Amino acid sequence: MQPLPVPCPAGLIPDATGIEAFSAAYRAAREQQAVFIAIEHHGPRWMVKADTLTAPQHTINTPVHDAIDKAVTHLTGTRQIRSDSFAGPAYYVLHDIVSEPRARELAAALHTALYGNPSPLTTPLSTHPATPQSHRPDKRKPPSRV
Secondary structure, eight states, rough: EEEESSSSGGGGSSSSOOOHHHHHHHHHHHTTOEEEEEEEEEETTTEEESSSSSSTTOOHHHHHHHHHHHHHHHHTTTTSSSSEEESSSSEEEEEEESOOHHHHHHHHHHHHHHTOOGGGGGGHHHOOOOOOOOOOSSSSSOOOOO
C-alpha cells in the first residue's frame, strides 16, 4: 500500500471495511510510521477511524486537539455522528455517518488536522447541516437552540 499524501484527498482515504482490509491499512500505516486514517461501512452507515499510535514520533499540539474536539462536539450536537464518537488524544472514531462521500470528507479533514492544519475541519462543519430527524435511527428530538 502506498503512503497517503498529506493532506490526503477524500478519494484516497482507504476503505477498511472488513478485518482483512482494516489489517492491511493499519499495518501499512504502522510500517510507514504514518497516522492511520480509514473509513468503514457498517450496515447503511459509515465510520471514520484514525490512530496516531501508528506514528510514534507524531504529536498533536493543543490547538489542533482543541479544534478536533470542537468539531466532534459540533458533529455530535448536530446529530451528524453518534454521541459515542470520540476525539483522541491518540485514537479517533466518528460513528454513524450518513454516506461514503461524507465519511471521506470528514476523514480527509481529520487527517489534515492531525498533521497540524485544523482549518479543513471548518468546511465540513459549515457545509453540512444536521442529518434530518426522519433519517436517524434515534428518534429523540435534537436539543433546542435558544
